[in-house]
Amino acid sequence: AQSVTQLDSHVSVSEGTPVLLRCNYSSSYSPSLFWYVQHPNKGLQLLLKYTSAATLVKGINGFEAEFKKSETSFHLTKPSAHMSDAAEYFCVVSDPPRSGGGADGLTFGKGTHLIIQP
Amino acid sequence: ETGVTQTPRHLVMGMTNKKSLKCEQHLGHNAMYWYKQSAKKPLELMFVYNFKEQTENNSVPSRFSPECPNSSHLFLHLHTLQPEDSALYLCASSRRLAGGDRTYNEQFFGPGTRLTVL
Numbered sequence: 001a002q003s004v005t006q007l008d009s010h011v012s013v014s015e016g017t018p019v020l021l022r023c024n025y026s027s028s029y030s031p032s033l034f035w036y037v038q039h040p041n042k043g044l045q046l047l048l049k050y051t052s053a054a055t056l057v058k059g060i061n062g063f064e065a066e067f068k069k070s071e072t073s074f075h076l077t078k079p080s081a082h083m084s085d086a087a088e089y090f091c092v093v094s095d096p097p098r099s100g101g102g103a104d105g106l107t108f109g110k111g112t113h114l115i116i117q118p
Numbered sequence: 119e120t121g122v123t124q125t126p127r128h129l130v131m132g133m134t135n136k137k138s139l140k141c142e143q144h145l146g147h148n149a150m151y152w153y154k155q156s157a158k159k160p161l162e163l164m165f166v167y168n169f170k171e172q173t174e175n176n177s178v179p180s181r182f183s184p185e186c187p188n189s190s191h192l193f194l195h196l197h198t199l200q201p202e203d204s205a206l207y208l209c210a211s212s213r214r215l216a217g218g219d220r221t222y223n224e225q226f227f228g229p230g231t232r233l234t235v236l
Contacts, residue, residue, distance in 0.1 A: 032223060043122070043208060044227040090161070094223040106225060108161040 002027040002093045006109035014117045019078040021112045023091030026072065033074045034092040034106070035065055044090065050074065061085070086116045121145040122228035124209050130234045131199065139194040139231045141209030148213055150192040151225065152184060155206040167192060199235045206230045 007022040025033060032051050036044040048059025055067040061084075065076045074091060091109040121144045131137050143150065152164040166174035167186040181203075183195040192209055210225040 034224070036227075041229075043229040044210075046224060046226075049224055106161075106163070106223065110158075110160045 002031060002107045004091050004093050004107055004109035006089075006091050006112050008112050009110065010113045010115065012115040012117060013081050015083055016080050019076070019081045019085065019114065021076040021089050021091075021114065023074045023076065023109060024072050025074060025091070025093045027093055032094040033065075033067060034094070035059065035063070035074075035076050036090045036092060036108075038088045038090065038111075040087070047076070047089075081114075081116050083116050083118065086114055088113050122209060122211055122226050124207075124228035124231050126231060127229065128232045128234075130236065131196070132236050133199060133201070135199075136195070136197040138196065139207055139209075139233075141192040141194075141228055143190055143192075143209075143211035143226070143228075145211060145226060146213065147211035147226070148189050149211060150186060150189070151210040151212075152192065152194055153208040153210065155208055155230070157205075161208070165194075196233075199233075201235050204233055204235045206232050 003026045005024045011021060013019055025031060032049065034049045035047040037047050038044045047063050048057045048065055050057045050067045056064060058064045063076055063078045065074050067074050076089060088111045090111050092106045094106050123142050125140045129137060149168045151166050154162045154164055163176050164178045164182065165172060165184045170186045170189055172184065181198050185193040185195060194207065208230045209228040212223055212225040
């Protein structure tokens with residue numbers, strides 16, 4: 001079974017300062033991990049993904065995340081926040097597919113609401 | 119533009135009504151999903167279809183009935199809903215890709231249908 005814990009329901013930072021959104025996961029296998037962003041009244045957009053290659057993953061809009069297996073963490077960071085970054089962020093885990101193929105749903109964290117102060 | 123469209127974007131219905139949500143993906147994917155997003159709860163996977171075959175039903179009440187006539191279209195038929203079913207219903211699609219020694223499950227989301235049950 002897989003699960004995701006987003007440690008903060010709300011994070012508030014000033015524009016131009018670093019952003020850190022924390023995520024811990026639990027999986028019986030070597031999972032795939034994602035961060036999605038959801039702006040108000042919009043669908044979810046993929047920010048970045050970790051599959052099996054480099055542990056430091058770069059995404060869109062200057063975001064990056066580091067996979068740390070020993071800590072079972074996949075924290076999302078950005079060096080300098082922008083007002084347009086205000087949104088809901090979801091950490092997501094996906095176990096490897098079952099043998100024989102087939103599609104699998106994702107397991108979402110509860111989300112972190114990022115607030116950017118001017 | 120995510121390539122996944124959902125209609126209607128907003129729906130208000132009474133508990134005795136019958137309505138349907140529609141999702142269409144233009145990405146050539148082979149898997150489609152329904153998720154429910156309620157306030158203050160994580161996204162919940164409802165149904166998974168892979169090559170038009172339902173492969174997962176996450177203990178969803180029978181008042182929700184999915185239909186997948188082809189790999190590009192997905193419906194969610196609603197009848198005798200309850201007020202607690204009010205939520206944002208998100209559709210997603212994916213295509214299995216090989217990433218090194220593992221496959222991953224990147225899903226593309228539609229904008230959602232905001233459902234209110236009176």
